[in-house]
Amino acid sequence: MKIIRILQSFFIALALISSTTAWASGATVVYHIDDSANARMVLGNVTNHLIAAPDTKIHVVSNGKGIEFLLVDAQDSNGKPYAPAIQALAAKGVAFKVCRNSLNSRKLGDNAVIAEATIVPAAVAEIARLEIDEKAAYIKP
Incomplete structure (x- = not known):
C-alpha cells in the first residue's frame, strides 16, 4: 500500500513536471508595450524569459508611445541606444512589431x-491574433 502511494506521488510529480516543461518549451508569448519609458525593463524581461525558457517564441508588440524605442536612432533616458539590445534579441528569434496606426498618427513612414x-x-489586432491563433500568453509589464 505504501509503495502504491509512493508510485502515485511519483507519477503525479512527473506529470506536473512534464506539463510545465511542455508549456515552457515552444510556448508563444506576446509582450505588449505602449510606453517606451518601460522599454529597457521589457528588453530585460524578454532576455530573462529566454534564459529561463529558450524555446519560447516571443513577440514584442508596440503601440502608442511604446513605438518610440523601435524608431531609428532611439535612445533611453540615459542616452543609451536601444538598437544593440534589440538586434541581439532579434538574432534569438524575438519578433518586434510596430503599430501602423501609431506611426500614422505621428505622420511617420516605414523608414522611421x-x-x-x-x-x-494595428497592434491590438496583432495581439488578438497571437492570443487566438497562436495561443500566446499575454504579458503587459
Whole structure:
C-alpha cells in the first residue's frame, strides 16, 4: 500500500513536471508595450524569459508611445541606444512589431522604424491574433 502511494506521488510529480516543461518549451508569448519609458525593463524581461525558457517564441508588440524605442536612432533616458539590445534579441528569434496606426498618427513612414521590427496594421489586432491563433500568453509589464 505504501509503495502504491509512493508510485502515485511519483507519477503525479512527473506529470506536473512534464506539463510545465511542455508549456515552457515552444510556448508563444506576446509582450505588449505602449510606453517606451518601460522599454529597457521589457528588453530585460524578454532576455530573462529566454534564459529561463529558450524555446519560447516571443513577440514584442508596440503601440502608442511604446513605438518610440523601435524608431531609428532611439535612445533611453540615459542616452543609451536601444538598437544593440534589440538586434541581439532579434538574432534569438524575438519578433518586434510596430503599430501602423501609431506611426500614422505621428505622420511617420516605414523608414522611421528600425530594420529588426515589422510593421503591423494595428497592434491590438496583432495581439488578438497571437492570443487566438497562436495561443500566446499575454504579458503587459
